[in-house]
Every structure is written in structure tokens, then in C-alpha cells.
């Protein structure tokens with residue numbers, strides 16, 4: 470019997486809204502409607518690596534909201550903040566490949582360098598890191614780290630690509646994609662005080678949890694180019710992907726946590742039933 474393992478991986482930085490419900494139902498429905506010959510599993514993961522933005526009460530509330538909505542999940546919930554050692558180990562492996570470098574730039578330094586250079590290449594998330602710290606000497610790096618300066622570890626995308634060669638990944642909606650992680654530039658993979666980042670921990674956890682189909686919103690489509698590169702560097706088998714469209718409000722804008730009116734809690738307080746909310750999230754019950 471083959472496995473189909475999907476997941477929903479929210480960050481507890483606010484209450485879940487209809488967009489989250491859509492994403493959760495998308496992964497859940499895919500796993501639960503798998504063919505008989507396939508063992509469909511749906512996992513829940515809490516992406517709480519940022520202690521400044523994540524709160525335990527949001528985690529508690531989101532678990533309650535998902536259960537209220539009628540979702541269930543397989544196995545224990547994985548909370549990323551309990552697994553920093555896994556991320557440290559992956560980071561050490563990347564470090565041993567020589568594809569990481571410490572960056573000491575503040576946001577201000579980066580903005581000044583981009584202004585000085587006149588034109589900066591842009592990626593899907595804005596201007597790319599201009600590479601200021603990529604070529605510092607080992608002595609200078611050691612000296613600044615020893616001095617207690619703040620640093621972030623960045624991925625040297627070009628060096629990484631030279632190691633892996635060309636890569637591809639598959640999306641169930643859009644087909645095969647040539648991986649172009651350079652579109653995101655030398656992203657930050659860890660910081661002095663946090664041994665990971667969204668990109669690193671999502672890649673490590675999808676692998677460790679045996680996720681075979683990454684289901685998530687198309688706002689993260691470009692991130693997958695980078696995740697594919699990390700998978701190759703870390704020796705992971707790539708999962709399949711299905712990036713789904715985003716739910717929009719009446720004005721055509723993406724739903725965000727700040728749209729309180731759309732939170733699952735507020736809909737529930739208004740007296741909406743789980744079936745009604747599932748329908749609002751794009752998953753009406755089949756009759």
C-alpha cells in the first residue's frame with residue numbers, strides 16, 4: 470500500500486481565518502479522499518519558531534477551531550519549537566558543504582547598499598540581498614562573531630546550485646518546474662539566536678514527518694524552488710506539491726489575519742455552523 474501524507478502547518482500568530490480553513494480542508498480532503506489502495510494521512514504541524522510573534526493561546530485556539538470545523542489529524546501534533554536540535558543538525562550539514570556564510574548586515578545596511586548600487590535585482594518578495602557579506606574573509610568573520618556582533622546565516626545560492634546541478638520539482642496543478650532558487654537570492658536560513666528559519670524548518674520537517682504531498686497556498690509557490698535546493702543539499706527525496714489558489718474577500722484581496730471578521734471564531738460566534746463555514750471556505754459538503 471502506498472502512502473499519501475499531507476499536512477497543514479499554521480503559525481500561531483493570530484486566529485485562523487477562512488483562508489486557513491481553505492488550506493487545511495484542501496490538505497485534509499486530499500488525504501481523506503485517497504484511493505482505497507493508498508494510506509492517506511493528514512498531519513498537523515505548529516510552525517512556532519518565532520517567539521516574538523507566536524503565542525501558546527493562538528496554538529490552543531487553532532487546534533480547537535480545526536476540531537470544531539470537523540477536521541482530524543493523524544499522529545501527534547509536531548510543534549517546531551520542540552525540535553530545534555533537528556534544525557541545528559540540518560544547518561550543520563549545510564555548513565559542512567560550504568554553502569552558508571554569516572551576514573552581519575542590518576536592514577538599514579542592506580537598503581543603503583541597494584541604494585548605492587542603483588539597481589537591485591528583485592525577487593517575488595522584494596529586492597534580493599546584494600551579497601555584501603558573501604566574500605568576507607574567514608578572519609573577518611571570526612573577528613566579528615567573536616566581538617559579539619549579530620549575524621544571520623545565509624545560503625550561498627550559486628555555490629549550492631553548483632553542488633546540486635539542475636533540479637526540478639512537481640506541482641499537481643502546474644506540472645514540472647525547473648527549480649530557480651536564485652529568484653529568492655541568498656536567503657537567511659538561521660540567526661544568531663534562532664538556529665532555523667521558515668525555509669529550513671519546513672523542509673526538514675516535511676522530510677522527517679514523511680510528507681509525500683506538500684499542500685499549501687500559491688503564495689508559497691516560489692519558496693518551493695528554494696526548498697527543492699535544500700532537499701537536494703540535505704539528501705532528501707523531494708515530495709510532490711499541490712499549491713492551491715487563495716481565497717479572496719469580496720474586494721478580491723487576499724484574506725489576512727487582520728481581517729478579524731473572517732476569523733473562524735467570529736463566524737462561530739455569529740452562529741454559523743461548521744458545515745456553513747466549510748462551504749464559505751470553498752468546501753461545501755457533498756449531498
Ligand code: GLU
Pocket residue numbers: 477478479480516671684685686689
Ligand atoms: N507556516 C506557514 C504559514 O502559516 C505555512 C507553511 C507551509 O505550508 O509550508 O504561512
